[in-house]
Amino acid sequence: MFNSYKPDYLVMTAGPTMVSGNVLQGRARNFGNPDLDPDFFVFYDNICNKLKKFYGTEKSQVIIMNGEGMLGLDAACASLTEPGDKVLIISNGVFGGGFEDLVKNYGGICTLFESDFKKSIHIDSLKEFLEKNSDFKYATIVHCDTPTGILNDIGPITKLLKSKGILTVVDTVAALGGVPFEMDNWNIDIALGASQKVFSTPSGLTTMAISDDAWNIILNRKNPIQSFYCNLALWKNCVEEKLFPYTMPASDLIAFNIALDNLLTERLERVWDRHLEMQGYVLERMETLGLELFCEDNYSPTVTAFMVPEDLNSNDILDHMKKEHKVLIAGSYGPFKDKVLRIGHMGENARLDRVFYTLDALEKTINDLRK
Numbered sequence: 001m002f003n004s005y006k007p008d009y010l011v012m013t014a015g016p017t018m019v020s021g022n023v024l025q026g027r028a029r030n031f032g033n034p035d036l037d038p039d040f041f042v043f044y045d046n047i048c049n050k051l052k053k054f055y056g057t058e059k060s061q062v063i064i065m066n067g068e069g070m071l072g073l074d075a076a077c078a079s080l081t082e083p084g085d086k087v088l089i090i091s092n093g094v095f096g097g098g099f100e101d102l103v104k105n106y107g108g109i110c111t112l113f114e115s116d117f118k119k120s121i122h123i124d125s126l127k128e129f130l131e132k133n134s135d136f137k138y139a140t141i142v143h144c145d146t147p148t149g150i151l152n153d154i155g156p157i158t159k160l161l162k163s164k165g166i167l168t169v170v171d172t173v174a175a176l177g178g179v180p181f182e183m184d185n186w187n188i189d190i191a192l193g194a195s196q197k198v199f200s201t202p203s204g205l206t207t208m209a210i211s212d213d214a215w216n217i218i219l220n221r222k223n224p225i226q227s228f229y230c231n232l233a234l235w236k237n238c239v240e241e242k243l244f245p246y247t248m249p250a251s252d253l254i255a256f257n258i259a260l261d262n263l264l265t266e267r268l269e270r271v272w273d274r275h276l277e278m279q280g281y282v283l284e285r286m287e288t289l290g291l292e293l294f295c296e297d298n299y300s301p302t303v304t305a306f307m308v309p310e311d312l313n314s315n316d317i318l319d320h321m322k323k324e325h326k327v328l329i330a331g332s333y334g335p336f337k338d339k340v341l342r343i344g345h346m347g348e349n350a351r352l353d354r355v356f357y358t359l360d361a362l363e364k365t366i367n368d369l370r371k
């Protein structure tokens with residue numbers, strides 16, 4: 001029964017996350033007409049400027065699109081790729097490898113640099129690889145690959161790529177806000193985020209920071225961009241021209257603005273510390289419970305993936321957590337389905353009471369299932 005879907009449980013997944021009361025209330029306000037009201041363009045521009053702090057950028061342009069995070073990945077690939085372009089797909093996870101399908105849709109020729117999913121990308125191996133082959137228009141890489149919780153050390157990688165004349169697209173959807181990000185210092189060309197991760201707003205918005213070099217490619221293509229909804233060129237001057245490609249979701253943006261203020265009032269440095277602190281509690285409990293972590297290094301402070309114990313079943317754990325303790329944690333995808341479980345401790349989930357409640361519930365669940 002769809003009309004009985006009224007979730008009332010703690011959402012400890014790696015997005016969507018719990019949403020704060022003031023953000024929920026923001027969505028209930030009157031929202032005007034975002035197409036016609038000049039004030040809306042000022043409001044939108046202010047939110048984009050706030051986002052620049054999260055992205056660590058002064059030089060690039062930030063835009064917010066109406067659509068879940070995947071829209072950003074698709075739009076970046078649609079807008080950069082021309083048929084026959086060579087693209088490097090750097091992958092140590094499900095989202096990392098997934099870029100290949102997006103790029104291929106627009107006629108790009110992909111080369112995969114794939115490395116161990118349990119480890120972060122090793123800069124020296126990438127360097128060695130690029131010495132043989134660096135003829136790429138752009139490269140894609142994921143900051144935190146959420147299905148397994150690995151965090152890549154992005155800065156050195158994107159700086160290296162840029163020094164070889166390769167543009168960089170970074171999916172930081174599951175990390176942005178929870179860990180430092182330095183778009184300008186790291187020479188990144190497109191950085192992607194989404195509302196339902198650390199920002200802890202309902203899903204529905206894509207955020208993107210775009211460098212001048214990326215705009216230069218997007219606005220000077222030989223072939224037209226093969227999409228309307230994913231055409232970034234339409235976003236270049238929308239504030240100045242007071243014209244969005246489509247009606248903006250004003251309610252979502254009102255809520256998002258409040259969510260950004262929540263984080264900025266707390267101060268970003270403290271938000272990062274809070275994520276590290278919560279991750280510390282999670283890792284500590286994993287050890288106490290004898291649970292094996294999926295990754296061998298560089299665990300993301302926003303999500304922890306651990307192996308399902310051999311004597312237990314992943315669905316039993318998820319069901320028991322939800323039914324008996326009213327906590328939703330997550331399984332994983334692709335090759336890790338049924339083998340890996342994940343606790344999201346990002347944004348509003350990275351709170352002491354929620355993290356401890358979840359860890360206690362996990363401990364009780366494991367004990368109950370073993371009885």
Ligand SMILES: *Cc1c(COP(=O)(O)O)cnc(C)c1O
Pocket residue numbers: 015068069070095142144145146171172173174194197
């Ligand atoms: C959440 C997420 C996205 C957005 O896609 P979903 O459909 O919400 O999974 C993209 N990239 C990463 C790394 C994510 O964690």
